[in-house]
Amino acid sequence: MTDESTILAANAAFYAAFSMGDVEAMACLWADDDAISCIHPGWPAFVGRIGVVGSWRDILENARSPAITCHEPHAIITGDEGRVLSIEMIGPLALAASNHFKRVGGMWRLVHHQASPIAKAEIHASSDPFRPAGQIH
């Protein structure tokens, strides 16, 4: 298996745990130290095992959590560090997501996750300070 296929498999495992509400699987996917962080949509950062895993427990145990799917995953790997960029769909919402991994004992473990709403329909020339052109996705 290539580095790309193994990191994409780890990324798929993240979305499987997310969509199935599997708190224990989610906890195991994250690196087992406090150098982890997570920024959920609309929220400031969580840092460390207790904060990050606790935030996922709160989300996954919420019966109202909608279905999530991952689209267009794109892996970028440098040695034992890597990240997967993708588009998350949560119900009708689209988010630009990044999952950052480090390889520990041959396993890709999450060290950072961040998802940002993509709200093109809400962007207006008069209010949007960011109007770059030519994005990849």
Place this chain on the structure above:
Amino acid sequence: MTDESTILAANAAFYAAFSMGDVEAMACLWADDDAISCIHPGWPAFVGRIGVVGSWRDILENARSPAITCHEPHAIITGDEGRVLSIEMIGPLALAASNHFKRVGGMWRLVHHQASPIAKAEIHASSDPFRPAGQIH
């Protein structure tokens, strides 16, 4: 100087280049390869030197770009990899930001940037799928 002080200095240089509209300084802060990526608020990912640096050129050369300031920077470092989490203020908008660095030749170079709007005032129990508690910031 400690690793923390040097990565925080690199992070400060990023916001200095941003606030001064210094395209060349911004370009130099990013790692000099295509394993870089950037997710601006509301936009899908840019990947690679041309895409990422081009997106910053578009933003920084936009005379309408508002002032930006960085608050509560928090560094997480593991060897030659590190990230700085902070709150960005762009005009009245607050964003949760992460700047991801790798150390190359003794210099911290950016490999990923992502900023996500923090919109607590817009979050309602009926529509927000994410309601974690206990975030750090």
